[in-house]
């Protein structure tokens with residue numbers, strides 16, 4: 001790590017501020033320092049006042065290849081890799097995704113190759129009594145897994161689950177949270193359900209990460225529906241415990257980068273119609289490797 005870059009933990013099990021990154025002209029050492037901080041802390045915050053969309057794209061590309069977008073109607077004109085996340089309407093139309101992150105999730109887990117890092121740039125932050133609202137909460141999939149009883153960890157390691165974008169949209173719709181049109185037949189065909197390991201191996205740290213989410217996991221495969229539902233409800237409640245969390249209070253000009261393999265996240269919708277505007281870029285991760293394969297290799 002370069003001496004110029006400093007990493008300061010927030011004192012929670014995940015989350016740190018990274019200072020000294022030259023976001024306008026990042027070096028290989030800057031990227032290495034950010035990746036290293038992400039491996040150690042799962043979520044990092046950078047202050048990037050005045051950062052422009054091309055610089056945002058460059059930072060993302062320096063960390064990992066970009067994730068191809070499938071839901072492109074809210075991309076920033078001229079910057080197709082960048083999605084606008086906002087509740088703002090212009091001429092009666094939303095200018096960005098207005099319902100992103102209402103359930104705990106990891107980005108793109110319904111893809112064969114889910115997102116690795118997400119980079120969210122806060123531009124317009126709602127406030128109440130002089131304090132920012134519209135926080136983003138993060139929880140550690142690593143610490144949550146480690147805190148489970150040994151017999152449950154062993155059982156989960158042998159299981160697979162289904163991640164489903166259609167399930168996600170239907171769940172939001174049933175809760176009255178959906179602020180986008182229903183999926184078209186083509187979108188459903190483009191995003192079939194995928195089978196994922198319940199516990200995956202982190203490609204950098206080698207640690208086991210719990211990989212079921214309230215937003216996207218429709219079932220544990222091989223279990224009766226009721227047993228699957230009960231196990232998922234238990235795991236989601238376990239993951240939601242404050243002891244595994246960091247909650248980010250946004251300042252305009254924050255860039256929050258998180259590792260979707262190591263942490264889950266949730267957007268807090270507590271700001272009503274106050275305008276909120278963010279820019280998001282996602283990067284492409286590997287095919288998830290079951291933790292069970294790691295264990296098998298270790299014993300052969």
Ligand SMILES: [Fe+2]
Nearest residue numbers: 101106107265
């Ligand atoms: Fe998200």
